[in-house]
Amino acid sequence: MSVKVRVPTPLRRFTAGVDEVAADGDSVKAVLEDLERRHPGMRERLLDEKGDLRRFVNIYLNGDDIRFLSQLDSKVKDGDDISIVPAIAGGH
């Protein structure tokens, strides 16, 4: 599955400044692992040492917060949109 991932400003140093990148995987977790392979350094910013999503990171799958879906196990389909949004300005 190939998905589009929208990258927030603070993570664009890992994507050579690009705000949207492609990644593969059948779940959000798999997509994040692929992102790390393609853009090393991103994983640590998104996941904690236990592999859980950091509290201040929101991930939206086609506009829905994955915390209200199946978290990192949420399934993704070809062509889905994933947005990574820092909770720097608060709520979800």
Next chain:
Amino acid sequence: MATISQSSPRLPADISTEIVPAPRANSVLELIGNTPLLEITRVTEGFLRAGVRIFAKIEGFNPGGSVKDRAARKMIEIGLARGDLRPGKVILDSTSGNTGIALAMVGAALGYRVEIVMPANVSRERKKIIEAFGAKPIYSDPLEGSDGAIVLCRKIIAQTPDRYFKPDQYNNEANPLAHFESTGPEIWRQTRGQITHFVATVGTSGTIMGTGRFLKSRDHKIKVIGVEPDDPMHGLEGLKHMASSIVPGIYHEDELDDKIQVGTEDAYEMVYALGQIEGILVGQSSGAAMVAALKVALRLREGCVVTIFPDFGDKYLSTNLWIGWQQWRRERLRLLLSKWNESASATT
């Protein structure tokens, strides 16, 4: 680090009796400032040396609920005095939240329309408070953070520049001036000149620049220490990671004696600790300020460390700050303090 005067830094026990709220005001604007200074004792218990104390200025007591009331009032006052803000003009600025609330409140009190540009992911409490003051929120792309709001605000003004008065908190010297004239003198008075270290989070940098300047004008040995997130990807609302951000025009890093970086998760845990152990519920920037103040205090043999708690925590109850807090245990605080204590010992 600073050496402190020969006299004991301990303050009189009756320090709080000095703070007398104004019994009557003609405008809500007169209620801004003169916030209390609270000694933080319970979360630090057993870790600080006997001659070291930490105080926090509780800015949530401002009528708009945050330290930003001070800068908002001063920027509007000076705008009016210079004729830049006149009847018919709209007050417009970009903010991640608290300045928006402060401007909305000041605008309402003075009869001016206010429009606020902020990232769409600010907490819903903030959006509602801003609207409740009659101001109009304009949302910018959440992926672009607070810098995205700055850029959108510039675009809106460029379209009809005559319509707006932009306080421009990032570049307006009235912002640090507000703190030079109020926050600094209040701290000096409240500590009876015994302050040795001033620790404050850096967003626009108005608080640390203005307060720091005043304090150093009274005693050049006072150390002024800025607090910033430890990574560009962080969740500390209101704080800027300077190296990766649009640097505010009012920010002069050379005026700081030191900078301390704080991790988002440490700051969040400190918010839980302050609520459950100290009995004061604050926002994440206060958590970051307390982490940094503690790291400074742990390095000292004697000293009076003052920090700023920019607001209370009620505006953040719907935010990520509270994800997983039920799993937090008091032992976590002891572990963190022990870790910081070890690294403090290593550097002293």
